[in-house]
Amino acid sequence: MSRNWEAHLPAALLAFAASAVLYGLIPAPNTVVAATSRTGEHLQYASPIELAFSHNGRLLYVLCQGTDELRVLDGITHTQLKKIAVGHLPRGFAFSPDGSRIFVANSWDDTISVIDTKTQSVDATWSVGAEPSSVAEDPSGHFLFVADRISNDVAVLDAKTGAEQKRLAAGRGASYMTLSPDGSRLYVSHVYHNTDKPRTAPHSEITVIDTNRGIVDTRISLPYIAHGFHVAFSTDGRVGALAEMHPKNLVPLAHLEHGGAFADTLTLFGADVGPKPVEVPLDNLEQYAARPFGVAITPDKSKLFVTCGGSEAVLAIDLERLLAYIHMHKQPFTEDLSASGNYVVARITVGHDPRGVTLTPDGKQLLVANRLEDTISVIDTHSNRLVQTISLEGPKRLSVLRHGEQTFYSAKFSFQGQIGCANCHIDSTFDGLQWDLEPDGFGRDIVDNRPIEDLKGTEPYKWNGTNPNLPTECGPRTEKYFWRSETFDDLTLTDLVTYIRSIPARPNRWRLPNGEFTPAQERGKEIFERSVDRFGKPIAETDRCNYCHSGPKGTDQKRFNVGTKKPTDDTGLFDTPQLTNIALSAPYLHDGSATTLEEIWTIYNPHDKHGRTNDLTKDELNDLIEYLRTR
Amino acid sequence: MKNGWSEFAMILVLGALAAPAHAAESAHTLPHVKVHAATATIPQMPHFRFVNYTTANGLPDDHVYSVLVDGDRIWAGTDNGLAEFEDGKWKTYTTRDGLAQQAVLSLALDKQTGDVWAGTMGGLSRISGGRIDTFTQLNSGLSNDVVYGVSVEGENVWVATAAGACRLNLRTHDWSLYNERNTPMVEIWVYAVNATPSKVYYAVWGSGILEYNQKTKAWDKYEDPDGENEIVLFKDQGLIHEITTSVSFVDNVLWAATYFGDSRYDGRYWHNFLTKDSGLPSNFTNFVKGVDANHAWFGTDKGLAYYDGTNWAVYRPSLTTGKPEMTVRNAAGKVTEIPVTTAPAHNYVLGIDFQGKDIWVATAKGLSHGIYQK
Structure with a gap:
């Protein structure tokens, strides 16, 4: 099947797509953003990051990180019914097994909002560990598990009271959790790699928790993987898939034209895969799948969908072909840029920074949260086509900060759309990796990636201090040594720098609330x-x-x-x-x-x-x- | 202060007579099952069939420093790696797997999480879901890399090292160091630790026993009233010696081992055990593990010993012939040899743990599984 998705679009849809681009609903793929009008106002965008249907499918819940809300939409018409205020910077949510409660992980105020689904209001707020990022309740309703990104563990709470019972050692940056279809195991992924000796290949893990006993059962080792995001399972539990990033930081970052920076991959595991997990590439020579994040497998097990935040696209994968491919080919083939053509059957352009996904209960539609566009893309899972874009009624104007953030999270500016700022600055932080940049010579001046929180007043930049300001750091240097292309216009660079300078410091968890010291x-x-x-x-x-x-x-x-x-x-x-x-x-x-x-x-x-x-x-x-x- | 062996023995006998139900309950779950009648000539003490593991049948090294029972899984800390015994097979973790050092001196189970903590000659390791994380004095707040003892209680890991004691809080990841600057510790060579919800006890080489009260967060200290005098001048009036090697706190009773005899302290009275006036096979005791307030197991350099509150049993290869030997000493001091066909792998006993009615014993020449015999 051709990977040229445009060739398969009917004229009407093309017309729709063109008008959508015109009206700013869908960005044109892989084009440089023109200098459009931006406002200097501080506007509050919804920034949807995760979404899920209620158990009966009648309601659609959308977690809006920008407005600290869980929004309730009609599951069919998508009309907005209610906005439920939750804690600051919510990152994940989950239903209780009986659907009567929703738990929201509020990552910046270290709380869980407990929502009663009958009253659609917050019933309780529980204090938890550092930077809770996702939450899951075991099928018996005994334990509530909370993935803590900063403390690198999974807190086990009493699901009735919220009292913390223990912490399970997870990997570094524990962030996303998925229950196996039978509920017996919880799969935890991590946005940072497990720290090891310097200049060794990164490796991460999927921490597998026995939900009945509340202990770590095993760990699926992920060699070369530094950043893991969502896990999805087939309904029969025989295939699991993790969206992840495979950095190539041990070699000089000088070969972007050879795919030399990142491999965007999935790790497949489970009975249909075999005794060992298999890493499969998503990138194609001309179409990279930058920053895979959300994953879903259709109930009939025919398709796997994965959002690619940096590429502003969703990949549709023929799961049967993919499984056949991994069984026929000797591994590893992670860096084979021709491999994905054998199983990626469509590339569907969506909004800015697509993140979480959910399938309608019948599996006929895939909904995608476009975080930096305040929209939800609806994709027909049979035709692999975008059929609707739901607006979350955010500000109509594009602010400088918003445009800067879109620029930061997009990979469109780099050669072949391979990488963006957020590849190395995960969720606007850092990656815990060391890189060999070209200007100093191959194998020379290995540098650790530094965080970018609260940067104002910390210039100059680079470890050797030779970049006096952010426009120099993010402009010519980035274009020459990272993007390998000249892409930022002056205003885009200004917006990007303005956004980076606006990134606040995360709350410090070691300071006492009263400001005193221990x-x-x-x-x-x-x-x-x-x-x-x-x-x-x-x-x-x-x-x-x-x-x-x-x-x-x-x-x-x-x-x-x-x-x-x-x-x-x-x-x-x-x-x-x-x-x-x-x-x-x-x-x-x-x-x-x-x-x-x-x-x-x-x-x-x-x-x-x-x-x-x-x-x-x-x-x-x-x-x-x-x-x-x-x- | 009231003390004295006769009074102590009377208390024990009265206690045993007054609380048969308690004894029966203990007998149901612990390896001192058959409590003898006080008047019997030969007390009925637990019998075991010992199965010994060495390098010949899967152990990575014969020198076993420590043993830990984790349900059906057994962990053995050897001189050449950490061995895991499950489903009849041994698996060994070494420094290649991330273990801090190959010599594993101590082991502890976090009952809440199922994680195993291993104190080694080169740092502290956590084995969790197959992954090993290592904490050293260079990469963490651990006070010293030679970790003689480790114990987990609640959210804290308590550690005994060659340069002080310390505590890792698993929730905050903070380390607290305890040494001569903030505790009554004189020496900082800390040999063992036993943490419980109410008290934490450290056996400090040359500095007796340190007690940390979890509620008041205050330290106390138990010393030998004879000081550094090697003659026991004040028997049953305190710890038998300053050079402590092991400590066990159970049912609010403290059991303490030293290289010069052992002690029991119930919060009011002390009792000392010496070879010359008890069934202890040697004053040189490496390890003690209390079963409850009145029963304890001792690992000495001359065999494995069990004390049931009145009588003693010793299990070992004979010191003269090397043949399996079990002896029982009654309250009157009469020693009877019990015919047996198996014994622990070696007389030099370094660690003990229980698996139901069975016992596992770490020795200088192998790991022994004492299978309880009816």
């Missing part, structure tokens, strides 16, 4: 600010923590040699990194060689060049780290 944090603060070592000897000003890590962001915005230069580094002078939410962004140092905060000083500071620390006892070093976590 005794350990207080002791650590004294060490951070000390001018005399434990032997009473004055510490030179430049050897004090708060000399370089000064000011509100913890950076003096200057370069310093802290003795971490490697033989492959061109310089030992590195930009002083800000300390904003430093606890979250492991690994550390310019090349990510320190896997934990402790290693910065226990391994990589033998001569006190990174501050006077070798006089500290282990207790004191622990106290210093406790304080740093509050920054």
Whole structure:
């Protein structure tokens, strides 16, 4: 079957599509956004991220991250019936087994909103772990599981009271959970890779939880996978699929034209797949499937759909062909750009940053939440065609921030639409990976990816501090060394930079609510600010923590040699990194060689060049780290 | 302070007579099943058929430091990796799998999550769903890489190391270090830990027993009233010796092992056990595990010993012939040899755990499974 989807569109649909583009409903694929009118207003967009039908299919629930709401729509007409206010930045929701309650994971205020589906109102709000991102109740209604992205665990709550019973060790960045069709197992995926030794291939996992016992049953290892998103199962439970990203960060990032940055893939597992999981590529030579996120398998097991946030598209996959292909071909074939042509049967353009998906109860339609467009795309699962776009009645005007965010999450600006900013800055954060960028020479100047929260006042950028401002960082440098194309017009670059500068810091979970410090944090603060070592000897000003890590962001915005230069580094002078939410962004140092905060000083500071620390006892070093976590 | 062996023995006898139902209940689930009649000449003590595991039948190393029962699964900490025994097969985890170090000194089960914690000569490892995470003094807040003891209670992992004690909170990921700066600890060579909901006990080499009250968050300390004097001047008036090796707290009774005898403390009275006046086969005791307030198992350098509150049983290869041996000592001090055909793999016992009525024993020359015999 041809992959040229346009060739199969009837004229009427093409006309509809053209008018939709004209009216801004659907962006034109792989075209540079023209300088359209943008407003400087701060507009509140709905930003739908997940959606699901009620058990009887009569209602459609849409989780709107931008407005902190769960919206209730008529399941047939899609008329908006109610907006239920929930906590801040909700990221996931799930029904109780009997459908009487909905649990919403509010990622920035660390709560679960419990909604009574009869009254369509919040019944209770439960405090949970750090950055809850999804939630699931076991079939017996005994346990409520909550995936905590920051604390890398799954909290097990009493489903009746919300009382936390225990935490299960998950992988790093535990975020999305899917129950197996029989409800006996819960599959947890992770947006970050499990931290390992520096310059080793990333690997992640699917944590499999026994829902009856509330313990980790096993872990499906995902070699080379750094970022996992949604899992879906066939109704018979014999096929599971994870949408994921496979970075190629061990080789120089210089071969985008050869698909050298990321492979966008699925990992398939289950009885129909065989004893070992199989990673399958979604990319095609001219049509990449940037940032796979949401997955659904039709009830008849004929099709698998996957949203590709960066590509602003949904891929339709013939599941039977896909299974036949993996059984006929020797693995791995992840980087085979001709493989997906054997099973991807359609590429359906949808809105900006498509995320969560859900199927109508009869499986005839797939609904897609277009996060950065405030729309829901409706796709006919038989014809693989877009049949409707539902507006969530967001602001009609496009703000500078919104356009900047669309630019950030789109892959359309890079060569062949392969990657976008959000490939490495997962949900506008970081990726925990180290990259070998070209300008310094192959194999030289390996750099750790830094977070981009609350960047204002932390310039210059790059580890060597040579980019004085964000327009330089995000403009020519990005175009030349990442995108391999000249694509941003001036206004688009301005909007992108404005958006990046607007990204706030996540709430710090180590700070006490009253602003005070714990005794350990207080002791650590004294060490951070000390001018005399434990032997009473004055510490030179430049050897004090708060000399370089000064000011509100913890950076003096200057370069310093802290003795971490490697033989492959061109310089030992590195930009002083800000300390904003430093606890979250492991690994550390310019090349990510320190896997934990402790290693910065226990391994990589033998001569006190990174501050006077070798006089500290282990207790004191622990106290210093406790304080740093509050920054 | 009231004390003395005769009074203590009287309490035990009266207790046994007054609470037959309790004894019967304990006998149903624990490996001291048949409580003897106080007047019997040869007390009826538990019998076992020992099956021994060595490198010859799947163990990665004969030197077994620790053993942990996790339902039908057995974990053995050896000098050459962590061995898992399930469905009759051994599987070994090594540093290649992420284990902190090959010598696994201590083991603990998190009963809530099913995770197993392994203290090694090179750090602390968590085995969870087949994945191993390792915490060291370099990459975490762990006080020292030589982890002699580990115990899990609630959301905390309590750790005994060669340079102080520490605690990892599994919810906040915070480490708390305990040493001479913030506890009554004199030495910081911490050899064992037993954490319970009410109290946490540390056996500190040269510093007696440290007690942490979970409610008040206060520390207390139990020492040898004789100080560092090697002569027992004040028997049954405190801990038998400062050089403690193991501790077990059960039914509000503290059992403490040292290289110079053992002790039992019920919160008011101490009782000391020495080879010369008890059935303890050796004062050199590596391990103690209380079954309840009145029953305990001891791992010594001269065999495995069981104390039922009055009588003693010793299980070992004979010190002279090497042949399997079981001896029973009654309250009057009379020792009777019981004919047996099996014994633990070696006299040097380092660890003990229970599996229903069965017992698992870590020794210097193999792991032993004592299968309870009716």
